[in-house]
Each structure stands twice: as structure tokens, then as C-alpha cells.
Amino acid sequence: MPAMLRRRRARGLTLIELLLFVVVVGIALAAMLQVFVAATQASADPMIRRQQLAIAESLLREIQLMPFTWCDPDDANVEAASGTSGCATTVENIGPEAGETRYGPTYFDNVNDYQGFTMSGIRDIGNAAVSGLSGYAASVSVAPAALDSLSAAGEALKITVTITGPDASTLVLQGWRTRYAPQSPY
Structure with a gap:
């Protein structure tokens, strides 16, 4: 044992x-x-991507909420015009009118005015730098384009917002703005 x-x-x-x-x-x-x-x-990458998306959505929403009219919104016939011939003084064209900027004193007043807009370092509508977003850049393109049954010239605009992050990555967000005929500038 x-x-x-x-x-x-x-x-x-x-x-x-x-x-x-x-x-x-x-x-x-x-x-x-x-x-x-x-x-x-890789944990920082999603944060940059989410921030790019938030900036792009905010800028796109700002642009889409602008009037899309035949005449400049300051024109006396803006609400009645059913084409450019109905404008009393100023036909609305792609790009801002002289002196108009996003930051004032004469502000963008139409979707078209944002064509070619760029900013390096994200700024709010009052032109104040947004904390923590100095490494981002934004650019906007607004162009007439056919949208399904709206193939008539000038009835739809394609808005492209491009955001570049601090790591040089880009995010592109596109949206559309259609014209509400003829009396509503909004």
C-alpha cells in the first residue's frame, strides 16, 4: 500500500x-x-467618418432649406414668376450674386448661391470656427440635373457636398432640391 x-x-x-x-x-x-x-x-477612423457625415448632413440640410426660385428672392415677382421671363429685375443663376456670402452681411438667399462654396476649417453660419473641426474642409457643387420625371431644364438641382477630414479622407454626400411651381420660393 x-x-x-x-x-x-x-x-x-x-x-x-x-x-x-x-x-x-x-x-x-x-x-x-x-x-x-x-x-x-483603427478606433479613430470611425470617429472621423462620423464627424464628416455630421458636417456633410448639416451643410446639405442648410442648402436644401434655401429657396429655389426663378428670380432672386429680393425680386418683386419672385412668388409669381413661372420662368425667368417673369422676373422684374434679377434672374437667379447658378452661383452667388455679387457681394453674397454664407456669412453676410449680404447672405446667400437661394440654393444656387452655394455653387463653388468652400471652407477650410468648419465654421457656423455666424462665421465662428467650430471647436475641434479646424482640420476638416468642405466644398459644395450645385448643378442642374434631370431627376426622374423632372427632366425639364432648371426644375431640379443636384447638390454635392464633399468633406475632407484631417486624415485626408473624403466623404461625398449628394442631395436634390426641386422647384415648387411657381409661387412658393420655399
Whole structure:
């Protein structure tokens, strides 16, 4: 009986088995650490992408809420004109009228005015820099385009907002603005 007890007590891990266990666990931990490092390095990318999307959506919404009329919104016939011939003084063309800017004192007053607009470092409508967005840039393109059944010239505008992030990545967001005939400038 004492020999049997000794055999039971002698059971356990040998030095070789213990070393193999440490090596296997070390390899597994190293592989898991690599996954965590890769995830941490890429964790800033979604934040930049989300910020680009938020900026683009905000700017696109601002533009789409502008009037889209045949005449400049300051024209006396703006609400009645059913074409450019109905304007009393100023026909609305692509691009801002002289002196108009997003920041005033004479503000953009039509969707068309945003054609060619750019800003480096995101600024609010009052021209104040938005904290934390100095590394971003925005550009806008507004162009007449056919939209399904609205193939008549000048009835729809395609608005393209491009945002460049601090890592030089770009995000492009497009939207449409249609003309509501003829009496509603909004």
C-alpha cells in the first residue's frame, strides 16, 4: 500500500509540460494582443467618418432649406414668376450674386448661391470656427440635373457636398432640391 500512495502523490505536471503550457498561453495572448492593438489603432477612423457625415448632413440640410426660385428672392415677382421671363429685375443663376456670402452681411438667399462654396476649417453660419473641426474642409457643387420625371431644364438641382477630414479622407454626400411651381420660393 505505501508504494501505491507514493505513485498518487508523485502525479502532477512535469517541467516540460509546464513549459509547453506557458509557451502555448504566451502565443495565444500575443495573438489576442495583436487584435486589440489593431482595433485601437483603427478606433479613430470611425470617429472621423462620423464627424464628416455630421458636417456633410448639416451643410446639405442648410442648402436644401434655401429657396429655389426663378428670380432672386429680393425680386418683386419672385412668388409669381413661372420662368425667368417673369422676373422684374434679377434672374437667379447658378452661383452667388455679387457681394453674397454664407456669412453676410449680404447672405446667400437661394440654393444656387452655394455653387463653388468652400471652407477650410468648419465654421457656423455666424462665421465662428467650430471647436475641434479646424482640420476638416468642405466644398459644395450645385448643378442642374434631370431627376426622374423632372427632366425639364432648371426644375431640379443636384447638390454635392464633399468633406475632407484631417486624415485626408473624403466623404461625398449628394442631395436634390426641386422647384415648387411657381409661387412658393420655399
